[in-house]
Amino acid sequence: MLGNMMFQPLLISSLIEHAARYHGDTPVISKNTDGTITKTDWTHISENAKRLANALRGLGLNSADRVATIAWNNHRHLEAWYAISGSGMVCHTINPRLFPEQLIFIINDAQDRVVLFDKTFLPLIKGVKAHTPNVEHFIYLGAFDQDVADAIPEVKFYDALIAENSADFDWPEIDELSASSLCYTSGTTGNPKGALYTHRSTILHTYAISLPDSLNLSSRDIMLPVVPMFHVNAWGTPYAAAMVGATMVLPGPGLDGASLVQLIDEFKVTVALGVPTIWQGLLTAAKQAGSKLDSLKRNIVGGSACPPAMMATFKNDYDCETIHAWGMTETSPLGSSNQLKAKHATLSEQDRFKVRLSQGRPPFGVNLRITDQENGTHELERDGHTTGNLQIKGHWIINQYLGKSSSALTSDGWFDTGDIASLDQDGYLTLSDRSKDLIKSGGEWISSVELENIAMGHPQIAMAAAIAAHHPKWDERPVIIAIKAPDSEITEQALLDYFADKVAKWQIPDKVIFVDSIPLTGTGKMLKRDLREQFGNVLLS
Ligand code: ADP
Numbered sequence: 001m002l003g004n005m006m007f008q009p010l011l012i013s014s015l016i017e018h019a020a021r022y023h024g025d026t027p028v029i030s031k032n033t034d035g036t037i038t039k040t041d042w043t044h045i046s047e048n049a050k051r052l053a054n055a056l057r058g059l060g061l062n063s064a065d066r067v068a069t070i071a072w073n074n075h076r077h078l079e080a081w082y083a084i085s086g087s088g089m090v091c092h093t094i095n096p097r098l099f100p101e102q103l104i105f106i107i108n109d110a111q112d113r114v115v116l117f118d119k120t121f122l123p124l125i126k127g128v129k130a131h132t133p134n135v136e137h138f139i140y141l142g143a144f145d146q147d148v149a150d151a152i153p154e155v156k157f158y159d160a161l162i163a164e165n166s167a168d169f170d171w172p173e174i175d176e177l178s179a180s181s182l183c184y185t186s187g188t189t190g191n192p193k194g195a196l197y198t199h200r201s202t203i204l205h206t207y208a209i210s211l212p213d214s215l216n217l218s219s220r221d222i223m224l225p226v227v228p229m230f231h232v233n234a235w236g237t238p239y240a241a242a243m244v245g246a247t248m249v250l251p252g253p254g255l256d257g258a259s260l261v262q263l264i265d266e267f268k269v270t271v272a273l274g275v276p277t278i279w280q281g282l283l284t285a286a287k288q289a290g291s292k293l294d295s296l297k298r299n300i301v302g303g304s305a306c307p308p309a310m311m312a313t314f315k316n317d318y319d320c321e322t323i324h325a326w327g328m329t330e331t332s333p334l335g336s337s338n339q340l341k342a343k344h345a346t347l348s349e350q351d352r353f354k355v356r357l358s359q360g361r362p363p364f365g366v367n368l369r370i371t372d373q374e375n376g377t378h379e380l381e382r383d384g385h386t387t388g389n390l391q392i393k394g395h396w397i398i399n400q401y402l403g404k405s406s407s408a409l410t411s412d413g414w415f416d417t418g419d420i421a422s423l424d425q426d427g428y429l430t431l432s433d434r435s436k437d438l439i440k441s442g443g444e445w446i447s448s449v450e451l452e453n454i455a456m457g458h459p460q461i462a463m464a465a466a467i468a469a470h471h472p473k474w475d476e477r478p479v480i481i482a483i484k485a486p487d488s489e490i491t492e493q494a495l496l497d498y499f500a501d502k503v504a505k506w507q508i509p510d511k512v513i514f515v516d517s518i519p520l521t522g523t524g525k526m527l528k529r530d531l532r533e534q535f536g537n538v539l540l541s
Contacts, residue, residue: 009173009174009175009176009199009200010176010199010200010202010203010204011086011171011173011174011176011199011203012082012085012086012180012199012202012203012239013082013085013086013087013171013172014171014203015082015203015206015239015242015243016042016045016046016049016082016086016242017046017171018242018243018245019042019045019046019241019242019243019245020042020043020045020046020047022245023042023219023242023245024041024042024043024046025041025042025043026041026042026219026245026246026247027039027040027041027247027248028040028041028042028044028045028075028078028247028248028250029247029248029249029250029267030073030074030075030076030078030248030250030252031074031250031251031252031253031254031259031263032074032142032252033072033074033118033119033120033141033142033252033253034119035252035254038074038075040075042242042245045075045078045079045082046082047167048076048079048083048162048167049079049080049081049082049083049086050083050166050167050168050169051083051161051162051165051166051167051169052079052080052083052084052158052161052162052165053083053084053086053087053169053171054165054166054168054169055161055162055164055165056083056084056087056089056114057087058165059114059136059137061089061113061114062088062089063087063088063089063172063174063178064088064089064090064178064179065089065090065113065114066089066090066092066110066111066112066113066182067080067084067089067090067091067092067112067113067114067115067116068092068093068094068107068110068112068114068115068116068135069081069084069091069092069093069094069115069116069117069229069230070094070096070115070116070117070118070121070124070125070230071116071117071118071121071141071229071230072118072120072228072229072250072251072252072253073225073226073228073229073234073250073251073252074118074141074250074252075250076116076141076142076158077116077118077141077229077250078229078238078248078250080116080141080158081181081229081238082242084181085180085181085199085202086171087169087171087172088172088174088178090110090179090180090181090182090196091180091181091182092106092110092112092181092182092183093181093182093183093229093230093233094106094107094115094184094230095184095186095228095230095231095522095523096120096121096124096230096522097521097522097523098184098186098192098522100124100127100128102191102192103124103128104128104131104132105191105192106184106192106194107128107132107134107135108131108132108134109191109194109402109403110182110194110402111134112132112134112135113134113135113136113137114135114136114137114138114139115132115135115137115138115139116138116139116140116141116158117138117139117140117141118141118142118253119140119141119142119145119147119148120253122140122147122148122151122152125138125151125152126151126152129152137154137156138152138154138155138156139155139156139157139158139161140152140155140156140157140158141158142157142158142159143157143159143160144157144159144160145157174199176198176199176200176203177198177199177200178198178199179196179197179198180197180198180199180202181196181197181202181233182194182195182196182197182402183195183197183230183231183232183233183329184329185328185329185330186329186521186522186523193401193402193404194401194402194403195329195330195398195401195402196402197233197332197396200395201332201395201396202233202236202239202332202396203239204365204395204396205236205239205332205334205365205395205396206236206239206240206243207243207365208334208363208364208365208366208396209235209236209237209240209334209337209363210240210243210244211363211364212339213337213339213363214325214334214337214339214363215240215271215273215300215323215325215337216298216323216339217240217241217244217246217271218244218246219244219245219246220246220270221244221246221247221270221271222246222247222248222249222267222268222269222270222271222295223237223241223246223247223248223249223269223270223271223272223273224248224249224251224260224263224264224267224269224271224272224273225237225238225248225250225251225272225273225274226251226255226260226272226273226274226278227273227274227275227278227302227303228523231303231522231523232327232328232329232332232333233332234273235273235300235302235325235327235333235334236332236333236334237273247267249263249267249269251263255278255281256281256285257280257281257282257283257284257285257286258285258288258289260272260278260281260282260285261282261285261286261289261291261293264291264293264295264296265291265293265294265295268295269295269296270295270296270297270298271296271297271298271299271300272296272299272300273299273300273302274299274300274301274303274524275301275302275303275304275523275524275525276301276303276304276305276306276307276310277304277463277520277524277525277526278524279299279301279310279314280310280462280463283310283313283314284462284486286318292317292318293318293320296318296320297320297321298320298321298322298323299314299320299321299322299323300322300323300325300337301322301323301324301325302324302325302326302327302333303523303524303525304525304526305359305431305449305452305453306322306324306357307452307453307456307457308353308357308453308457309453309456309457310322310456311324311353311356311357312353322356323337323338323339323360324337324338324356324357324358324359324360325337325338325359325360326359326360326429326431328417330397330398330408330415330417331366331392331394331396331397331398331415331417332396332397334363334366334396335362335366335368335392335417335429336359336360336361336362336363336366336368336427336429337360337361337363338355338356338357338358338359338360338361338428339360340352340355340356341426355428358428358429358430359421359428359429359430359431360428360429361426361427361428361429362392362394362427362429365394365395365396366392366393366394366395366396366397367392367393367394368390368391368392368423368427368429369390369391369393369414369423370382370386370387370388370389370390370391370421370422370423371388371389371391371414371416372388372389373388373389376389376391376410376416377410377411377412377414382423382424382425382427383422383424383425384422384423384424384425384428384430385422386422387420387421387422387432388420388421388422389416389417389418389419389420389435390416390417390419390420390421390429390431391410391414391415391416391417392414392415392417393413393414393415397415398415418434418435418436419431419433419434419435420432420433420434420435420438420445431449432445432447432449432450433445433447433448433449437449437467437468437528438468439466439467439468439476439477439478440468440475440476441471441474441475441476441477441478441506441507442473442474442475442506443475444506446478446507448465448466448467448468448478448528449466450503450507451466451478451480451499451503451507451509452464452465452466452480454498454499454502454503455480455482455495455498455499458490458495458498459485460484460485460488460489460490461482461483461484461485461488461490461495462482462483462484462485462486463482463483463518463526464480464481464482464483465480465481465482465518465526465528465531466478466479466480466481466509467479467481467528467531467532467535467536468532468536469510469511469532469535469536469537469538469539470536470537470539470540471510471539471540472539472540477509477510477539478507478508478509478510479509479510479511479512479513479535479538479539480495480509480511480512480513481512481513481515481518481531481535482495482512482513482514482515483514483515483516483517483518484514492511492512492514495512496508496509496512510539511538511539513535513538518531519531
């Protein structure tokens with residue numbers, strides 16, 4: 001027997017409708033690509049989204065057509081997101097830091113019909129344009145600009161389209177399983193692969209990330225997503241902000257520490273989200289500026305392991321609670337986030353801190369398990385120390401990659417993340433590594449993440465990566481590539497000595513190489529593959 005309650009499809013358009021109706025005057029503050037600030041609100045974001053939806057229809061676009069964006073986090077990008085997905089098209093967010101060949105590949109693979117772009121990416125667009133014959137329209141996210149018109153004569157200007165089109169638009173009622181947005185994995189091996197989210201998966205993920213035990217978001221929050229909208233949908237924050245009616249502060253191109261400190265202090269940001277390298281920059285800049293980041297109550301760290309020293313600094317020096325979260329493009333991204341349980345209240349502060357360091361536990365809607373490395377479906381103990389392949393299953397987890405006919409899942413229906421981790425009985429997840437970054441020394445595994453965390457805990461180290469270097473006897477041995485903190489005179493031996501009481505003797509790295517910079521991926525993670533290419537043979541000579 002069926003129940004008697006209403007059915008409404010779970011659609012992204014309902015988020016912007018809700019935000020406009022119940023949080024219409026809640027601000028959306030946006031730093032533009034030229035550095036100016038625009039102050040708008042959810043009412044105007046919604047109206048402009050409808051204007052753009054009319055404009056896209058006017059260009060002959062239909063449901064399911066792919067519309068790409070190459071843009072910073074700003075208000076036009078936000079409007080475009082809701083216009084595209086809300087009207088049934090697929091919003092393909094492109095990471096501009098991909099190599100041009102990868103960019104061309106994904107624009108063609110996705111069959112994008114329109115590309116919207118910020119001025120920063122004009123040279124990029126000029127470079128790829130000749131190789132993307134499917135793209136019928138380029139829309140510049142701004143007012144008329146002579147440079148842009150000279151470079152791309154057929155370009156359309158976003159502000160003109162908004163001015164010409166009506167804000168009367170009825171969002172179509174489509175199937176909640178329709179594709180809503182598309183994001184490619186960064187493709188550290190081979191071509192990038194597309195994760196195609198649905199309206200349903202997005203709405204369920206939005207509920208889950210907003211919960212108190214996830215990111216704890218509300219209409220009282222002033223949210224700064226530093227994580228780009230082209231990186232797994234800014235971890236879903238633009239959707240969650242509309243759902244809960246939060247104020248948004250969109251940082252535009254200024255992702256450096258000083259710009260972020262200024263935004264946090266000026267607009268009284270309460271919650272900010274980003275990868276560890278962003279926070280490293282922020283902490284340095286806050287110290288230099290003498291800011292206490294007074295308004296910031298919590299920051300969410302994900303994408304790479306949060307170094308313990310960083311979490312301690314946020315807490316002790318800034319009274320800011322760090323929420324460590326884990327996820328990936330294929331998981332929308334939230335797979336786990338770290339909040340304490342009631343039973344942890346009786347722990348000592350030190351033990352509570354230990355719990356907080358893990359990647360947290362899954363929210364309702366996803367399940368995690370670890371399996372043995374050989375057959376990949378035999379589940380291992382949840383005892384807090386056994387490690388295995390981390391696998392995930394749930395409402396917002398990928399099923400198959402775009403355009404691939406085969407499933408991306410194990411024979412029993414789980415997605416294997418490529419991460420190596422342990423789980424405890426409460427589901428707290430501790431990631432030891434990505435399987436390809438593990439260091440295999442004489443048949444024993446060493447976690448690169450653990451060594452990095454220790455190195456970055458040294459007050460004279462600004463950033464550090466641990467990589468596997470080839471070794472004639474042990475096959476692989478750990479080598480640390482490190483950037484010294486400003487004015488530090490630390491020596492290789494001093495850093496190696498620092499490991500002595502922190503890991504087993506055989507896990508102490510063989511060598512430290514000091515460098516001025518460490519290459520980062522398009523999403524701000526240390527590019528260990530490049531480091532391995534550059535330094536992988538240093539122990540052979
Ligand atoms: P890519 O790094 O390929 O661009 P994603 O951005 O989807 O892909 O990153 C997902 C990966 O990032 C995870 O599989 C995991 O290895 C790593 N990761 C994400 N969050 C964390 C975290 N909190 N701690 C450690 N590693 C993390």
